[in-house]
Amino acid sequence: MRTAAVVGTGLIGTSAALALTGRGITVYLEDADPDAARTAAALGAGTVEEPEEPVDLAIVAVPPALVGKVLADCQRRGLARCYTDVASVKSGPRAEVAALGCDTVHYIGGHPMAGREQSGPLAARADLFEGRPWVLTPTPDTSTDTLNAALELVALCGAMPVVMDAAAHDRAVALVSHTPQLLSSLVAARLEHADETSVRLAGQGVRDVTRIAASDARMWLDILSANAGVVADILDELAADLSTTVAALRSLQDGDEAARQAGVAGIEAVMRRGNHGQARIPGKHGAPPTRYETVVVAIGDQPGELGRLFGEVARAGVNIEDVAIDHSAGQRVGLVQLSVAPSAVHELVVTLRARGWNVRD
Template sequence: MTPVSARTTGTVRVVGTGLLGTSIGLGLSAIDVDVVLDDVSPSTLALAVDYGAGRRTGEADAPALVVVAVPPDVVAAVVAAELARYPDAFVTDVASVKAGPLSALEAVGAATERYVGSHPMAGRERSGPIAARADLFLGRPWVITPHAGSTAGQSAILEGLALDLGAIPVRLPADRHDDAVAIVSHAPQLVSSLLAARLVDAPDHATDLAGQGLRDTTRIAGSDPALWVQILSANAARVLPVLSDLRDDLDAVLEALADPAAPGAQRALADVLAAGNDGVARIPGKHGVDLRTTTLTVLIDDRPGQLARLLTEIGELGVNLEDMRLEHSPGAPIGIVEVSVLPEAAGGLEADLDRRGWRVA
């Protein structure tokens, strides 16, 4: 792999060594950033250190940046404690809800002028340091939520952190972030879980027929219930209207299915399905990619010739490109290329591109 110069300087303290915290530590350590770790669980901390995510925090450590990666219900308290413990440090958190922690910090008079929340839009169904990956954030949005008391320089620090980890920085106010994740993350989690719950009492001959469609729609139903109870509770006011609208749409479907021959019933079903087509077309990086292909995400530098070189090398490797999508975040020094190939070619292509120095997610 081509050596990468870190934008993040000084010591980074990561509080919480679960999936996100350990992944951040692994990614930063891989580019020689000094990472110190802390966790209320000694065994979880020891495991993250053993995996190479960083070293244990020492009394003499004076971090420049503190990243709080703890469960949502204790984020504000931990951020406040870190602001008080390290008066010269800049503090962020990576919780999936942003408005609540900021309000809580302001209510207790914490030093919010040294705090800006953030949220990497990445994760896995598995949790804990054993599931962590240094490339977890590659090509994923990393939302930064500046507020009235923060500075552009502080947001720039977090943009550097995101880019160091291969993510795409995006700035949004906390309220707009919480509105967005309600519809693209939190409501889908509940819908997936509700659908998967129908399988509990399903007969074996039904589940034996399950294909990729069911796996796709229920994949995130394997997520940690305890964590999601906290997330949904913290963003309940924004998730509720999304689910209410979904209930109304479902009621219309139920009415049509109750009498498919009734006037307008077929049209109602067609409208729902067509609206789904339109919605899928708005998801970045998907846009109706054929499920018979496999998509690899490759990060390329935003400079002349990089895309041409990537496509040329894929051709040199003897792989036929079935489809391609290029995305670029304004102001970001990297682009995201999604290449779709036949499934049997994907594994070899990923390994070959990695050996040639490309960053593949």
């Protein structure tokens, strides 16, 4: 691949363009909003000039409802030799592409499983896709050259290709992406009118659950509209689980010992199911999940403290597998939670304390 076009310079399109330009690919940028394309170009994602000849691959980075229309326009103009998209739903766009009579030999659906709660070109990152799955959904008549072009795009962006049927993809993302987004929003919505004292008690748990509730509502309306039926089916199943859990909680307040024990069993069952489901989520680099221990260190809210802590951990010869920071309300201090291999915990705690760090038990 020597040349590419990105049509739609939002978060995903601009991030792909940045990754490609970083690998020496000449990228041409288009957007219905010229200012967005110029912003992406200013960030180093490519040029807003028109290509003089068809590019090797065009990436259609628009909402699911617009994929068919935009693809048809790009093919009419002869923009590229091969085409792909990055929409987060695949069945609807595929049906529209077929209905519009688009060339499906030189088109393959795609969906990089990466994103942020921010949107727009200014939120883009060249490393957004590194190590992330990138689903490809070829049609029966997708050519080998088109598949290879898409695979090259995935490799250039540092992602991992996963070939799936479009309908299977939509069921999967409804479970692991679309439903969690709605649940995060529903939990965060309970905070909208909560009293200030309650909100100030928020810790890392509620921050984790509600992080993606900050996502662009308009963007998610496009996504959910395109996969509404499948998401609704999963929510129906969740609603049944919620009803059972509510009944179990009510039983815990019952004066009857048998009812209370039934409630205990019900809550324990749902918690254990959650344990088992969470344990199935792949760990680092797609490997089987690994259990790490957490070392909690209190640090001051001042420049350089976090970097100094990471430097100390590195000098101790310990690899940080994950990190989270819990900020104390009303105080200029934070608790840094370092996830490390269990075998490294004792030596790391001893080393950090010897160097003056406040390691919490």
